[in-house]
Structure formats: structure tokens, C-alpha cells
Amino acid sequence: MTTRVLVPSGVLGLGFDRAALERGVALSPDIICIDGGSTDSGPFSLGAGQSKYSRAATKSEWRSLMQARAQAGVPLVIGTAGTCGTDSTVDWMFDITVELARELGQTLRVARLYSQQPTARVAEALEAGRISPLPPAPDIRLDDLTTIVALAGAEQIQAALATGADIVIAGRTTDTATIAALPLSRGDAAGGVWHGAKIAECGALCSTNPTSGVIMVDFDHDGFTVEPLADGARCTPHSVSAHMLYENSDPFRLYEPGGYLDVTGARYTALDDRRVRVEGSSWVPGPYTVKLEGARIAGWQTTILAILRNAHYAQNAQAWVDRLTGFLQAEIATRMGLDPADYGLEFRLIGVNGALGPLENRTGSPVEVGVLGIVTARTQAEAAEIGKLINPFVLHYPLTDDEELPTFAFPYSPATTDRGPLYEFALNHVMALDDPMSAFRLTVTEVTP
Amino acid sequence: MTTLGDLVLKVRSKNAGPFWVTIDVFCDDPAVYDRLTSDLSTDRVAALYRTAPETLKRFDIPDLRVIKFSLPRPVIQGAASDRDMHGAQYAALLEELTID
Numbered sequence: 001m002t003t004r005v006l007v008p009s010g011v012l013g014l015g016f017d018r019a020a021l022e023r024g025v026a027l028s029p030d031i032i033c034i035d036g037g038s039t040d041s042g043p044f045s046l047g048a049g050q051s052k053y054s055r056a057a058t059k060s061e062w063r064s065l066m067q068a069r070a071q072a073g074v075p076l077v078i079g080t081a082g083t084c085g086t087d088s089t090v091d092w093m094f095d096i097t098v099e100l101a102r103e104l105g106q107t108l109r110v111a112r113l114y115s116q117q118p119t120a121r122v123a124e125a126l127e128a129g130r131i132s133p134l135p136p137a138p139d140i141r142l143d144d145l146t147t148i149v150a151l152a153g154a155e156q157i158q159a160a161l162a163t164g165a166d167i168v169i170a171g172r173t174t175d176t177a178t179i180a181a182l183p184l185s186r187g188d189a190a191g192g193v194w195h196g197a198k199i200a201e202c203g204a205l206c207s208t209n210p211t212s213g214v215i216m217v218d219f220d221h222d223g224f225t226v227e228p229l230a231d232g233a234r235c236t237p238h239s240v241s242a243h244m245l246y247e248n249s250d251p252f253r254l255y256e257p258g259g260y261l262d263v264t265g266a267r268y269t270a271l272d273d274r275r276v277r278v279e280g281s282s283w284v285p286g287p288y289t290v291k292l293e294g295a296r297i298a299g300w301q302t303t304i305l306a307i308l309r310n311a312h313y314a315q316n317a318q319a320w321v322d323r324l325t326g327f328l329q330a331e332i333a334t335r336m337g338l339d340p341a342d343y344g345l346e347f348r349l350i351g352v353n354g355a356l357g358p359l360e361n362r363t364g365s366p367v368e369v370g371v372l373g374i375v376t377a378r379t380q381a382e383a384a385e386i387g388k389l390i391n392p393f394v395l396h397y398p399l400t401d402d403e404e405l406p407t408f409a410f411p412y413s414p415a416t417t418d419r420g421p422l423y424e425f426a427l428n429h430v431m432a433l434d435d436p437m438s439a440f441r442l443t444v445t446e447v448t449p
Numbered sequence: 450m451t452t453l454g455d456l457v458l459k460v461r462s463k464n465a466g467p468f469w470v471t472i473d474v475f476c477d478d479p480a481v482y483d484r485l486t487s488d489l490s491t492d493r494v495a496a497l498y499r500t501a502p503e504t505l506k507r508f509d510i511p512d513l514r515v516i517k518f519s520l521p522r523p524v525i526q527g528a529a530s531d532r533d534m535h536g537a538q539y540a541a542l543l544e545e546l547t548i549d
Contacts, residue, residue, distance in 0.1 A: 039467050042527035042534045136468055136521045242513055245473045249465040249519035251508055298529060344529055355538040357530075359499060359523065362545070376529050424528055425467040 002220045003183035004029045008068075009213035010202035012036050012061055012078060013053030016213030020229040021064060024214055025072045027229075032069055032076045033178040035201055036093070037083035039293065039425070040247070047146050047295035047423030051082035051089050058082075059096050066100050066167070075161060077168040077178045085149055085172030087116040093169045094445075101447045108167055108447045111160040115171030115440055117148040122292065122431065130432040132289070137428040145426055146297060150290040153257030155436035157181035163444045171440075172293065174256055175201040183219035190283035194261040196224030198254055199243050199278070206243040209233035223279035225271065235276045237268035257436065259285040287432060290439060294427035299344065299376040301419040302387035306394050307409040309368040314351075316399055317369040321347040324397045328390050335389060343386060344376035371408075380418055387416035453489070454544035456481050462540035467526040470536040471519040472543055482514040488548055494518055497542050518543075 006029035009016040013036075024032075037045070037052075045052050069076035082089020090112050101108050119142050125131050126140065133140070142148075149172035158181045160168040170178065176197035183193045196217045204212045212230030226235050244251045244263055254261040265280040308314045325347065329340050350370030353360035373394055377383035395415070396405045433439055454460060458477035465471040474489075476482035486509050495502040500520045508517040524531045533539065 039526070040464060040535060043467070044527070134468075138525070238513065242475075242515070245471070245510075245513075245515060245517055247463050247465050247471070249469040249471050249506065251510065251517055346530070348532065355533050356542065357532050359497075359539075359542060361497075361542065374529075422529060425525060428466075428468050 001186045001188065002218055003031075003186050003188055005179050005183065005200065005217045005219065006032045007179060007200045007203055007215045007217065008032065008034050008065060010035060010205055011038070012065075013057050015061070016203070017230040018064060019231070020212060020214035021068055023229045024216055025068045027216060029072055029074060029216065031074050031182045032065060032072065034065065034078050035080055035175055035178070036078045037080035037085060038175065041083070043295045043423040043425045045084040046086065046149065046293060047297065047421065049084065049086040049088035049147060051092060053083065055096065058093075059100065062096055063100050063104070066097070066104060066106065069166065070104070070106055075166060075168060077157065077161070077170065077181070079157070079170045079173035079175070079178040081169050081171065084147075085115050085170065086147055087114050087171065090114060090169055090171045097167060097169065098447055102449050105449045107449065109163070109165050110167045110169065110445050110447050111163045111165035112443045112445070113152060113156055113160045113168060113170040113440060114443070115149045115152050115173070117150050117292070117439060119145060119148060121439065122148055125431050131292075131429050132432075134291075134428045134430060138426060140427065140429060144296050145294045146423070148292060148294040148427065150292055150431060150439050151257070152440055153177045153290065153436065154181040154184050155257065156440045158185050159437055160442055161185070163442065165444065174291075176254070176256065179217070187221075188219040189221055189223060191261065191281035192223035192278065193219050194254065194256060194283055195263055195266060195278060195281035196226065198261065199226055199240055202243070202246065204228050204230065204233055205246065206240050207233045207235045208239055223277065223281070225275055225277050227275040234274045237270055237276055240276045240278065241266070241268050257290050258288045259283055288434075288436060289430035289432045292427045292429050292431055293425070295423045296426045297421045298424040299378065299422045300380040300383045301422050302375045302377075302383040302416050303419055304373040304387060304391060304394055304416045305411060306371045306373070306415070307368055307411065308371060309409060310406060313399065313406060313408070314366055314369045317349050317352055317371065320397070320399050321349065321371060323399065324393065327397065328393060331393070332386060332389060336385065342378070343382065344374070345386070345390070346374045348372045348374070376422060380420065384416070384418050387418075391415050451548050452544065453485070453546045453548050456485070456548060460540045460544040462536055462538070464522070464526055464536040465519060468522055469519055470522045470539055471517065472540055474516040474543065476514040476516065479514055482511065482516070485516060485548070489516065493546070494543065497546060498523065498539070
């Protein structure tokens with residue numbers, strides 16, 4: 001059976017071409033699927049359980065998609081709702097949905113799929129030998145994690161769709177799961193389904209016009225056909241096959257719950273100047289495991305930024321921060337009784353090696369150097385106190401003893417900024433499950449205007 | 450002095466999850482692809498990113514005229530010492546590598 005999946009964009013919150021979306025609805029899709037997040041922006045969203053996109057942008061785009069769903073009369077699914085797919089961001093997305101249902105006068109069945117994991121469940125699985133590390137995995141330590149999520153696959157989305165839901169709001173899923181779920185349950189070829197889902201998961205990024213968003217994928221028994229829907233956007237065998245490279249450490253394999261996709265045998269054919277047909281990908285079944293993601297607070301931060309424009313200091317910036325750091329460590333020890341092992345104090349030289357640090361292999365003569373001081377301490381109060389202590393020295397410290405006190409440029413007042421908690425990613429592991437739903441839960445709500 | 454960036458269409462780097470970074474060299478021209486598959490050694494790229502050659506995965510993909518490298522991130526994404534959350538600036542090192 002052919003299954004037609006409309007993907008409006010690579011992620012909710014980044015915008016899409018509204019005319020292309022209308023065109024997609026007119027082509028009678030069987031389902032509309034969009035991703036809501038990823039780990040790409042870092043551990044903050046997962047650690048704090050917050051969306052990185054604004055509520056206003058999310059609501060405005062979700063309104064268009066809810067209207068498209070009503071018009072098409074098919075399910076609308078979002079995976080990894082609210083950037084990280086924790087229980088809190090699933091509920092955040094649900095609140096937006098309820099508000100919009102009222103505003104649009106829609107009556108809906110909404111299924112929420114929760115992916116967050118109680119620490120006790122993961123600890124029990126670890127004890128039972130059901131957790132395995134993926135290389136390179138950090139040592140597993142569960143006691144201080146703020147958040148753990150498991151990445152749902154197609155099976156859990158299928159369970160959500162089986163409730164008869166008009167809208168599925170899923171917590172953390174793999175990038176491909178929402179797109180793969182319906183074609184798989186209708187018996188389309190698994191290799192083609194997972195491959196097509198990977199190609200479509202970033203929306204029009206697999207086309208010649210990446211920002212246009214909207215993509216349609218037709219899945220069947222032999223493979224899939226992909227077509228971008230914006231004016232002037234084209235898919236070519238090159239643009240489609242090159243997408244397997246994107247954010248993927250292995251361009252031929254993609255691991256999912258219950259197996260992996262192998263695209264070594266895939267053949268890409270241009271059907272015309274905008275559509276590409278793909279056949280020959282295979283799905284290799286394996287043990288049913290779900291990937292885990294976790295975050296913990298690794299400290300609290302305060303930052304300070306000074307700009308060295310004076311040529312003498314700009315040219316000797318590294319020597320200056322080395323001398324300054326030694327002086328400050330002694331001051332912090334004397335005045336606060338803290339050993340350098342109790343906190344972190346790092347100065348990064350923007351204009352010298354700010355992005356690459358020790359890997360930088362170029363040198364030059366910068367006009368000015370931004371000195372970004374980052375304090376990491378055990379509490380926010382301690383980080384802020386260190387920030388205040390170092391502030392006058394970052395402003396005035398001399399390069400040598402026998403020169404006048406300099407004064408550098410602070411771009412704002414106060415010069416220090418409390419950044420709040422620093423989160424770190426704490427898991428790169430998979431958890432084996434006998435029943436795919438055993439680590440996930442579903443809630444179904446009838447929403448009325 | 451020719452750099453890799455002078456020869457190819459594009460060099461791109463990006464996280465592949467929080468623990469890996471992946472670097473794609475789009476050669477475009479088949480002659481450039483052929484030249485780089487022999488002249489660009491895996492050891493040199495490993496040294497550039499200060500990683501052991503055995504931890505650097507390399508894929509030469511003739512159909513796309515792409516050479517792809519993947520390595521464990523020098524710093525885990527978002528760790529206190531991470532300087533580039535998206536890993537997109539790592540590409541600059543390879544782009545500026547001189548090719549004899």
C-alpha cells in the first residue's frame with residue numbers, strides 16, 4: 001500500500017513555506033509529521049526540561065499545522081516535542097494545543113506519548129545488565145541526573161496512532177520515528193521506510209532549497225519517492241543521497257530501536273527535475289533497544305567579558321591572562337578560602353583561539369581581543385561571588401609590575417552575568433526492552449473548544 | 450601554497466549527536482576527489498584534530514565525490530570546556546590544510 005507522508009519542516013519553530021504546505025494538503029497525505037527537537041543546541045533544554053524555541057513561534061506554526069490537519073482529515077504527529085521531549089515539554093505542547101483548539105473551534109482526540117524515564121527504572125535495568133554503552137560513553141552515574149529520556153521508535157508512535165488520535169504529541173523520539181510509523185504499520189518496505197524517513201526528517205534540507213521546509217514522501221513495497229513542494233525547490237539524486245551524510249557519523253548505517261538501516265545498496269533515480277525515486281535500501285533487524293539521553297548539573301556559572309583594544313595588550317593577551325589567572329587564584333584562595341580544585345576559572349581569547357582552543361594552528365595580529373572569563377562553581381552564589389572578586393582585576397590588571405594600571409573595555413554594567421546552571425550530557429547508552437511500550441506511557445484526552 | 454579549501458566545493462562539520470563530530474569534504478570535481486583520496490592521509494587528519502588515527506572513521510564515497518571523517522568530539526558537546534556547541538567550526542582546520 002502506498003503511504004503518503006507530508007513533512008512541513010525539519011523542526012517546529014524554524015518556519016516553513018505556507019503555500020507549499022497548502023499544496024501538500026491538497027495532495028491528500030495520509031499523515032502529517034514534524035520533528036520538535038534534537039540535542040543539537042546542547043544539554044540545557046534536556047537538563048532544564050524547557051523548549052529552546054519561543055512559545056509564540058511554536059504556537060503560530062502549530063496553528064497552521066492544526067488547520068492543515070483539519071483540512072486533510074488525517075493525524076498530525078510531533079516527535080521530540082519542545083526541543084528535548086521531556087514530560088514537561090510534552091505538557092507545554094499540549095497546553096498550546098488546547099489553547100489553539102479553543103481558538104480554532106476544533107474538537108480533537110490528543111494522545112501524549114511520554115518518554116521520560118524514572119531513575120529507578122534505569123537503575124534496575126543497569127543492575128539487570130540491560131544497559132549497554134555506545135562508544136564513547138561517559139561512565140554511568142545515575143544518582144545526580146536531573147533528567148533521563150529514552151528515544152521512542154516507530155512502535156510507540158504506532159501505539160499512539162492506534163488510539164485513534166487526531167494529534168500525537170510525543171516526547172523524545174528518534175528523528176525518523178514519527179515518519180516511519182504509519183508506512184511500517186501498513187506494510188511498506190522497512191528499508192525504504194527508514195531511509196525515506198531519514199531523508200525527510202530535516203524537511204527540505206534534502207533538496208536544492210533547504211529553507212523552504214515542505215517535503216512529501218510516498219512509501220511503497222519497493223522503496224520511496226521524495227518531492228519538495230516549494231516553488232523552485234528540487235530534489236536530485238545528489239541532494240537526496242548527500243543527506244545521509246548530515247549529522248550522521250556513518251553515512252551508510254542508521255541505528256533505530258529494533259535494528260538498523262543499511263543504505264549501501266540504495267539506488268537513486270531522478271523521476272523528473274524535482275522528484276527522486278530510491279530503492280534497494282535494507283533494514284537489518286536486531287535486539288530491541290532504545291537509546292537513552294541524560295543530563296546533570298555540572299556546576300553554576302558566572303561570566304565576564306573584557307575587550308583589549310590597546311595594541312600592547314592585544315598582542316600579549318595570552319601572557320596577560322596567564323599572569324592574571326595565577327594572581328586571581330591566589331586572591332580567591334586568600335579571600336574566599338577556595339582551592340583552584342574547588343572551582344573553574346577560564347579565560348578564552350576571542351580573536352586568538354576562541355572557537356578552537358588548543359586545536360588552533362593559526363596565529364595573527366588581532367586588532368582587539370575579547371577576553372571571556374568563565375567561572376564555574378558549586379553554587380550560583382559562589383560563582384557570583386568569584387565573579388565580583390575578579391571583576392576589578394579583569395578591568396585593571398597590568399601585564400608587568402612596572403607599568404601604569406590599564407583599564408579595558410567592559411561592554412555593559414554590571415560586567416558579570418550569572419548564567420545559572422551548567423548542564424552536561426551524562427549518558428550515551430542503550431536500554432534493552434522486551435516490550436517496546438514498557439518504558440513509555442500514553443495519555444489520551446478528548447479536547448473540546 | 451594550495452589549501453584543501455581552494456580545491457573543493459565545501460568543507461562542513463557538524464555534531465553527530467553529543468559525542469561525535471563529523472566532517473564532510475564535498476569535492477564536486479571527480480579529479481579533485483581522486484587526488485584527495487590518495488593525497489589526503491588519514492594520519493594527517495587525525496593529527497590535525499589530535500585524535501588517534503584508529504578512532505578516526507573515514508568514508509571515501511565516490512558516487513558523491515565526498516570524503517567523510519567522523520571522530521569522537523575532542524570535548525563532549527556542552528561540557529564546561531566546550532567552545533563550539535554545534536561543532537561547525539571544526540571544519541576550518543581541514544579547509545585550511547595545505548595540500549602538496
